Amino acid sequence: MINFEKKLNKAQLEVVRGGDGYCLVLSGPGSGKTRTLTYRTAYLLERGVDASQIMLLTFTKKAAKEMIERIEKISPGKSEGLYGGTFHHMGNVFLRRYAEKIGYQKNYIILDEEDAKSILSDTVKEQECVKEIKPQVAKKIISLSVNSNESIEIIVGKYFDYFNEDYVAKLKEVAESYKRKKKEANLLDYDDLLFYWNKLLSDKDIANTIAENFLYILVDEYQDTNKLQEEIISKIGSKNQNILVVGDDAQSIYSFRAANIENILSFEKRYRDVKIFKLEKNYRSIPGILNVAENVISKNEKKLEKKLIPTIESSNFPTISSFSNSFQEAEFIADKIENIDNKRDVAILFRAHHHAVELEMELLKRNIEYSLRGGVKFFEKFHVKDALAFLRVLINYKDDSSWKRILTRQEGLGEMSALKIITEIKKRDSLEDVFEKKEDVVVAVSRKAQIGFFQVVDIIRKIASEDGICKKIECLLVNFYDNYLKISFDNAKERINDIRKLSEIAREYDLLEDFVTDLSLSEDFELETETRGGIVLSSIHQAKGLEWDTVFIISLKEGDFPHMKSVEDGMIEEERRLFYVAVTRCKYNLYLSYSSYGIRTKYLSEPSRFLKEMKGDGDFFYDDEVVEDGDGWEFF
Numbered sequence: 001m002i003n004f005e006k007k008l009n010k011a012q013l014e015v016v017r018g019g020d021g022y023c024l025v026l027s028g029p030g031s032g033k034t035r036t037l038t039y040r041t042a043y044l045l046e047r048g049v050d051a052s053q054i055m056l057l058t059f060t061k062k063a064a065k066e067m068i069e070r071i072e073k074i075s076p077g078k079s080e081g082l083y084g085g086t087f088h089h090m091g092n093v094f095l096r097r098y099a100e101k102i103g104y105q106k107n108y109i110i111l112d113e114e115d116a117k118s119i120l121s122d123t124v125k126e127q128e129c130v131k132e133i134k135p136q137v138a139k140k141i142i143s144l145s146v147n148s149n150e151s152i153e154i155i156v157g158k159y160f161d162y163f164n165e166d167y168v169a170k171l172k173e174v175a176e177s178y179k180r181k182k183k184e185a186n187l188l189d190y191d192d193l194l195f196y197w198n199k200l201l202s203d204k205d206i207a208n209t210i211a212e213n214f215l216y217i218l219v220d221e222y223q224d225t226n227k228l229q230e231e232i233i234s235k236i237g238s239k240n241q242n243i244l245v246v247g248d249d250a251q252s253i254y255s256f257r258a259a260n261i262e263n264i265l266s267f268e269k270r271y272r273d274v275k276i277f278k279l280e281k282n283y284r285s286i287p288g289i290l291n292v293a294e295n296v297i298s299k300n301e302k303k304l305e306k307k308l309i310p311t312i313e314s315s316n317f318p319t320i321s322s323f324s325n326s327f328q329e330a331e332f333i334a335d336k337i338e339n340i341d342n343k344r345d346v347a348i349l350f351r352a353h354h355h356a357v358e359l360e361m362e363l364l365k366r367n368i369e370y371s372l373r374g375g376v377k378f379f380e381k382f383h384v385k386d387a388l389a390f391l392r393v394l395i396n397y398k399d400d401s402s403w404k405r406i407l408t409r410q411e412g413l414g415e416m417s418a419l420k421i422i423t424e425i426k427k428r429d430s431l432e433d434v435f436e437k438k439e440d441v442v443v444a445v446s447r448k449a450q451i452g453f454f455q456v457v458d459i460i461r462k463i464a465s466e467d468g469i470c471k472k473i474e475c476l477l478v479n480f481y482d483n484y485l486k487i488s489f490d491n492a493k494e495r496i497n498d499i500r501k502l503s504e505i506a507r508e509y510d511l512l513e514d515f516v517t518d519l520s521l522s523e524d525f526e527l528e529t530e531t532r533g534g535i536v537l538s539s540i541h542q543a544k545g546l547e548w549d550t551v552f553i554i555s556l557k558e559g560d561f562p563h564m565k566s567v568e569d570g571m572i573e574e575e576r577r578l579f580y581v582a583v584t585r586c587k588y589n590l591y592l593s594y595s596s597y598g599i600r601t602k603y604l605s606e607p608s609r610f611l612k613e614m615k616g617d618g619d620f621f622y623d624d625e626v627v628e629d630g631d632g633w634e635f636f
Helices: 010-018 033-046 061-074 087-102 113-126 135-148 152-159 165-184 190-200 204-213 227-236 287-297 326-338 353-365 382-395 400-407 415-425 431-436 447-465 469-488 492-506 512-521 564-568 572-583 609-613
Strands: 022-027 054-058 083-086 216-219 243-247 275-279 319-325 346-350 370-372 535-539 548-553 586-597
Touching: 010 022, 010 033, 010 275, 022 033, 033 054, 033 061, 033 216, 033 243, 054 061, 054 087, 061 083, 083 087, 087 190, 087 204, 087 227, 087 512, 113 135, 113 165, 113 400, 135 152, 135 165, 135 190, 135 227, 152 165, 190 227, 204 227, 216 227, 227 243, 287 572, 287 586, 287 609, 319 326, 326 353, 326 586, 346 353, 353 370, 353 535, 382 400, 382 447, 382 469, 382 492, 382 512, 400 415, 400 447, 415 447, 431 447, 447 469, 469 492, 469 512, 548 572, 564 572, 572 609
Parallel strands: 022 243, 022 275, 054 083, 054 216, 216 243, 319 586, 346 535, 346 548, 370 535, 548 586
Antiparallel strands: none
């Protein structure tokens, strides 16, 4: 038996034992929300609830994996069959089961962002509106429309009001054509996983079957949900009415992804007899840091009341430092870092990457190792996506975006020839039919293009004949990609090692479909992109959920942080929440800094309003040794 009283504090225990019905758990940073959700699930299993009747929804694959592993450790043998994962993962689970209900085959392929934009690019060309509509902008608008569950007209009016009605009309045509092309090729993009999952739940029979099965719905990071996700949660939980959501409105920072803070702010109004729990004890940060965070967030009008109660005693306070220019700011930070022994537990956070340019230069000059979070993800690298394209056509031979990648890598095969070949491929009944009638497939292209296609057929046949995913990838390297990379790129060795790393990842999978699907849904395959021994440079958005002993928050001046456009767009409360997130990543040593001038500006900058708002008795001090007020004005 689990000793819940020993493992949890009083507030956490109340959630674990009293979390039936509609429950909102307000969880401050560092308050043990993951622990609470984990033990709540274990508590349900101990009470005899079957694991298959519990759905645990998260926002990252890493978070889901961590919680499921913890649950299994706490309740050995009882968690098998638990429905746990990201919203998109769970959407994929049900769409695979009911694909025909939405007009799809079960072997659909999930497009990543680049492939989706490629199809949109082709769609824009076909609609003959290349000059007016750019694929990247179109994708952003369509994605916001889907995730916010609002029309394209409303999205354009909210975020792109410089576009006229004619643009909106053409964009709607592009969106419909894009949707049609995906369905014809049996492809879904990332947003479709939510859109069609919600559509499935509009079918009363399916909705009842799913809703009856799940006795308990638990949702992590609820403040990050969008309207579509909230509808899904509501529908699945409608039958048994056990929805427990955990979140912190003060950490809602993803409105640019259509996250809707109103979901958490109005939860009590939307559901009946709501229980509200508060996890307020902070096990991460010293009191001075928590005071800074609370002083700033208190200025927001739209918020739910809670406190941050420190459990770590310390007389340290955050330090504010100002400089004449950004080079001096960079030198100061580099000096501090050189005197820190454990550089693995140091982070430098910024509102936008370009704010850290001078700092990166200084770190490089001093040979201080660092990793920059937010680089190209492993599975989104050009060469990794190429390798995956060969595997994807084995699953779905009508996957035109994968064929386009494969064909255009061959000498003599340009985009126009590739599109003609793809049109013929999609007329065939199977991949084997494509191979058997390869001469018919290439009648409309040049002899050079024909030879290129025959080489592709030979490569894919060899890959298909290999047993196991690892051998398929190794076959691709030996028969084509190794030589192609060596001829085409000056860092071929690094790229070849990445393909071998892909083969290592594949060892964990038996089914090719599972391997390709997991890569499409993954946020975690950054693998070799970080220097493990160095400090971390990160945007604040990408630092959410992480923590370090020492944190530097740089470029704290008006226009940089808060960001000028956010202020102009009336998003100052989200900028405060972003500052709150940045501050609460720190455990012990918090350094806040700004410079009066930057290398790209010739005017005097004012310090961030957040530095003024955080002022309180003993909340921080100035580092008198480095403060420079040579411009004749004082802070405050």
